[in-house]
Amino acid sequence: MARRSDHTREELKDAVFKAAWQIISEEGFDALTARHIAKQIGYAPGTIYNLYDSMDDLYLQINAHTLDLLNARLSGFADNQTKAVAAAQMKAMAHSYMDFARDYRAFWLMLFNLKVTIHRPDAGWYHEKVDQLFAPLEKLLVPFYVQGQEKDHKMAARILWSSVHGLCFLQETDKLILMTNQSSVSESVDYLVETFLKGIA
Amino acid sequence: MARRSDHTREELKDAVFKAAWQIISEEGFDALTARHIAKQIGYAPGTIYNLYDSMDDLYLQINAHTLDLLNARLSGFADNQTKAVAAAQMKAMAHSYMDFARDYRAFWLMLFNLKVTIHRPDAGWYHEKVDQLFAPLEKLLVPFYVQGQEKDHKMAARILWSSVHGLCFLQETDKLILMTNQSSVSESVDYLVETFLKGIA
């Protein structure tokens, strides 16, 4: 039996998390099993359940961390600019999202995996993280809306965000063969942002 | 042992399909298991594997049928109209898609379920069905593009389709809390279509 004074409870919980992250990273989400994690950290499967309520609970923690990484990447685009600069920033942001999807493919896919259920009464903090996703885009959209258009402004941020995600998701999961040889996804994203912004103005 | 002359091989295959469809319809995708289907049709689990290569194969057939239903619903919108009429038709089409997602929720979700893999060398026919999805929208977009813009025209259809789907998917799966109390998804879809078309013109 593993010695329990080798580490605090939190250290062990973190070890489980890190092992899980590594497994997903190297072998994909399907390879993430309780027994696999246990083997990796040299503990019995049951130990994981002393630290996490369930595998779903662990999934949620991993998604939370992924959202933190994504939020970090999407923030830092210069706001309070002219429309032209803001438009360029939005394109850059969209590409940044696509890059993230590639860099953290398995984790990004997990965010939208239906098996990973987040319908938990105590997961308000999770939805707050999700809400943060819109803030950077909302800031960039400021020059396109005047006072009294707050509702449209907010809606536009969510629509444009969802649209870029929709393109990215269908492409990356091969659910739709979206693009012909002639046009790439990044071209499409640019066209989407351009057209949408032109439609606002 | 079930009598094999009660039905042809095709009839039995269809019975499996219908049982699967009913299970998904009534109990959701997670309830769809080989043993469950077998019980429903009064056969042993192994029988299913005489008719379908694997459960994944069955999933693919079900998705194919869902795509047929979806394609049927998205076709029939009047094309060759003025821009204004075409725009209205596009909104109607988008709402039609949203309605379909609600009416066939479990099946529609299956289309985008990552567990249901379609990376099969022999599934060209499947991707053809997927490609058909764009045709109706492409027709409606005809008045917005002149000769020589075929590439943009094709791209626009895919972008708008993906965007509407993105909105619909994130909303329906509760992955994003997209909408505030003040605005609904249908409102957003209308705004998306309007703005995008305005951006083209």
Added chain:
DNA sequence: GAAAAATATTGAACGCTGTTCATAATGATG
């Protein structure tokens, strides 16, 4: 220091999954 209480870890066990395949039942043919 010894005994008792509290805590952490274990791993077999449960019920489930998709899938396989030797065996048995059935239908068709000669």
Added chain:
DNA sequence: CATCATTATGAACAGCGTTCAATATTTTTC
């Protein structure tokens, strides 16, 4: 009736998440 091909079977395999009585370890009490 006997032979043969086809079809149906269901136990078996390896895996899954999860539970929980039993065991090992640490802490507290006396």
